Amino acid sequence: xxxxxxxxxxxxxxxxxxxxxxxxxxxxxxxxxxxxxxxxxxxxxxxxxxxxxxxxxxxxxxxxxxxxxxxxxxxxxxxxxxxxxxxxxxxxxxxxxxxxxxxxxxxxxxxxxxxxxxxxxxxxxxxxxxxxxxxxxxxxxxxxxxxxxxxxxxxxxxxxxxxxxxxxxxxxxxxxxxxxxxxxxxxxxxxxxxxxxxxxxxxxxxxxxxxxxxxxxxxxxxxxxxxxxxxxxxxxxxxxxxxxxxxxxxxxxxxxxxxxxxxxxxxxxxxxxxxxxxxxxxxxxxxxxxxxxxxxxxxxxxxx
Amino acid sequence: xxxxxxxxxxxxxxxxxxxxxxxxxxxxxxxxxxxxxxxxxxxxxxxxxxxxxxxxxxxxxxxxxxxxxxxxxxxxxxxxxxxxxxxxxxxxxxxxxxxxxxxxxxxxxxxxxxxxxxxxxxxxxxxxxxxxxxxxxxxxxxxxxxxxxxxxxxxxxxxxxxxxxxxxxxxxxxxxxxxxxxxxxxxxxxxxxxxxxxxxxxxxxxxxxxxxxxxxxxxxxxxxxxxxxxxxxxxxxxxxxxxxxxxxxxxxxxxxxxxxxxxxxxxxxxxxxxxxxxxxxxxxxxxxxxxxxxxxxxxxxxxxxxxxxxxxxxxxxxxxxxxxxxxxxxxxxxxxxxxxxxxxxxxxxxxxxxxxxxxxxxxxxxxxxxxx
Numbered sequence: 111x112x113x114x115x116x117x118x119x120x121x122x123x124x125x126x127x128x129x130x131x132x133x134x135x136x137x138x139x140x141x142x143x144x145x146x147x148x149x150x151x152x153x154x155x156x157x158x159x160x161x162x163x164x165x166x167x168x169x170x171x172x173x174x175x176x177x178x179x180x181x182x183x184x185x186x187x188x189x190x191x192x193x194x195x196x197x198x199x200x201x202x203x204x205x206x207x208x209x210x211x212x213x214x215x216x217x218x219x220x221x222x223x224x225x226x227x228x229x230x231x232x233x234x235x236x237x238x239x240x241x242x243x244x245x246x247x248x249x250x251x252x253x254x255x256x257x258x259x260x261x262x263x264x265x266x267x268x269x270x271x272x273x274x275x276x277x278x279x280x281x282x283x284x285x286x287x288x289x290x291x292x293x294x295x296x297x298x299x300x301x302x303x304x305x306x307x308x309x310x311x312x313x314x315x316x317x318x319x320x321x322x323x324x325x326x327x328x329x330x331x332x333x334x335x336x337x338x339x340x341x342x343x344x345x346x347x348x349x350x351x352x353x354x355x356x357x358x359x360x361x362x363x364x365x366x367x368x369x370x371x372x373x374x375x376x377x378x379x380x381x382x383x384x385x386x387x388x389x390x391x392x393x394x395x396x397x398x399x400x401x402x403x404x405x406x407x408x409x410x411x412x413x414x
Numbered sequence: 415x416x417x418x419x420x421x422x423x424x425x426x427x428x429x430x431x432x433x434x435x436x437x438x439x440x441x442x443x444x445x446x447x448x449x450x451x452x453x454x455x456x457x458x459x460x461x462x463x464x465x466x467x468x469x470x471x472x473x474x475x476x477x478x479x480x481x482x483x484x485x486x487x488x489x490x491x492x493x494x495x496x497x498x499x500x501x502x503x504x505x506x507x508x509x510x511x512x513x514x515x516x517x518x519x520x521x522x523x524x525x526x527x528x529x530x531x532x533x534x535x536x537x538x539x540x541x542x543x544x545x546x547x548x549x550x551x552x553x554x555x556x557x558x559x560x561x562x563x564x565x566x567x568x569x570x571x572x573x574x575x576x577x578x579x580x581x582x583x584x585x586x587x588x589x590x591x592x593x594x595x596x597x598x599x600x601x602x603x604x605x606x607x608x609x610x611x612x613x614x615x616x617x618x619x620x621x622x623x624x625x626x627x628x629x630x631x632x633x634x635x636x637x638x639x640x641x642x643x644x645x646x647x648x649x650x651x652x653x654x655x656x657x658x659x660x661x662x663x664x665x666x667x668x669x670x671x672x673x674x675x676x677x678x679x680x681x682x683x684x685x686x687x688x689x690x691x692x693x694x695x696x697x698x699x700x701x702x703x704x705x706x707x708x709x710x711x712x713x714x715x716x717x718x719x720x721x722x723x724x725x726x727x728x729x730x731x732x733x734x735x736x737x738x739x740x741x742x743x744x745x746x747x748x749x750x751x752x753x754x755x756x757x758x759x760x761x762x763x764x765x766x767x768x769x770x771x772x773x774x775x776x777x778x779x780x781x782x783x784x785x786x
Contacts, residue, residue, distance in 0.1 A: 305510035308506065312498070327514045
């Protein structure tokens with residue numbers, strides 16, 4: 111391998127070039143398409159040259175579509191997902207690593223199991239629960255026969271209903287159920303000096319104080335990594351927001367983009383859609399540009 | 415400067431363990447321990463790994479709950495108190511400094527929690543930093559310090575609270591040999607100056623011998639011996655202690671007593687003794703002498719190998735099938751490698767019970783008191 115470095119280099123460069131074209135080509139086409147008018151596109155198809163209608167198309171996104179509202183929805187979902195995932199993961203990893211929890215390893219294994227059971231695999235059940243949050247409780251009461259008891263005492267069986275479909279909460283909560291963040295924090299905590307907790311106790315710091323004074327400041331990088339990862343995954347969610355939201359005002363931007371394609375056979379307004387796609391990508395792109403370091407750290411950590 | 419008294423004031427307290435036990439489920443780490451650490455003394459708890467010494471320390475500190483018994487510090491029963499209420503401070507093996515805090519904040523953290531004002535904290539930290547030579551490093555973070563400096567920060571963090579009891583959990587084991595030696599001297603000096611009751615856990619016998627006012631030797635959670643370093647070296651209470659202290663360790667030879675004489679397994683007589691039965695005989699390597707006068711009672715051995723250590727040599731000899739180590743001055747030649755004649759002064763011999771391994775103190779006493 112080493113003696114052939116030159117030819118290997120050429121081959122490697124070629125492969126990379128092909129990869130770049132493969133990735134950048136469609137992006138370039140997105141830009142050019144977004145810069146033409148609908149009429150121009152109908153006559154000429156997709157072209158590689160730039161037109162002058164980019165700002166017009168972006169303006170049309172604001173005036174003719176729900177994408178701006180939907181971007182706010184996306185922001186709520188992405189930030190809600192990222193913040194809640196960070197908090198929950200931090201707390202659960204804290205409990206698992208620093209406290210002698212009975213069955214801690216079993217709990218951790220169950221949390222990890224959610225990684226191999228992603229949302230897409232438990233889609234139908236998740237939808238059922240989201241359509242009525244109390245349905246598991248109702249089912250348990252029915253199966254155990256407790257409802258018969260309740261009927262005999264109160265005259266009617268217990269039956270509660272609360273649908274979180276088509277709400278922001280409903281969009282976010284099912285996304286939270288994955289253990290990657292807990293794993294990330296756990297791995298990080300295990301790299302810290304193991305007597306830190308004891309030292310803090312000797313200094314008079316209780317568990318809450320230790321968490322705020324010691325663990326939280328030390329975990330800043332891990333927080334940033336997990337935040338970026340969850341934000342991006344929240345922003346790009348498609349299937350769940352598509353199913354869980356029924357009105358345009360509640361849909362996320364990615365779903366809204368797909369909805370710009372008309373259902374009947376007309377030629378879609380590609381310039382408009384591409385302008386929307388550019389707009390929708392700006393937020394995650396900025397995120398990646400600013401916090402790239404943490405993104406890489408998070409990916410490396412989660413693969414260990 | 416005089417507004418706040420800048421000295422570190424420590425009121426040393428004694429620690430009494432009354433029937434303290436510790437078990438994790440079915441595993442009994444410490445069966446039942448009754449020990450008193452005297453006020454102001456430097457006590458080293460010594461034992462092999464897994465003997466329960468760290469557990470013992472953590473129970474005193476309050477980081478582990480006792481399974482039974484009482485711990486009394488000063489005149490307070492503390493076994494149910496939180497660590498911060500016990501008046502103990504601890505230095506950990508890996509220092510356990512807060513990586514994101516400066517040296518100042520590391521040392522001042524406990525004072526902050528205790529609610530001291532900023533000028534008070536400043537004054538106390540300044541004194542401690544001066545005492546430990548850390549004044550120039552107060553603004554740095556632990557990651558920017560050397561091992562020895564981190565060690566001193568850890569000590570500073572412990573003494574800044576003026577604890578009645580200072581606990582050390584193998585604090586020198588992460589340092590290199592030279593630094594370990596220097597820190598040992600600093601620790602001894604520090605103890606003299608602040609006078610806190612100090613409990614120091616280690617498995618290093620040199621640390622124990624040099625630092626301790628009193629050594630507690632633990633084996634499987636039980637006290638083997640609790641005495642001054644001198645007494646432990648010169649009259650070990652059991653084979654375990656005899657072999658644990660001293661380098662090279664004490665030679666232990668199986669002997670048989672016939673009522674008038676102790677004999678090695680090949681029949682050579684070693685010493686006069688009135689005891690009968692199987693025993694273990696101990697002699698320190700430096701107490702084995704070459705017999706040059708040609709005594710008939712000299713023990714016959716032959717040299718296996720020798721190790722020259724510069725200051726002295728260690729000679730390994732075969733005596734009735736057992737290896738006996740002998741320390742000799744450097745460069746001295748054994749009179750005859752294959753027919754070595756050895757003598758062991760009777761007053762330097764230690765006799766241990768063949769079954770229990772406990773020392774039999776008056777074995778070679780002139781009085782013929784019947785044992786057991």
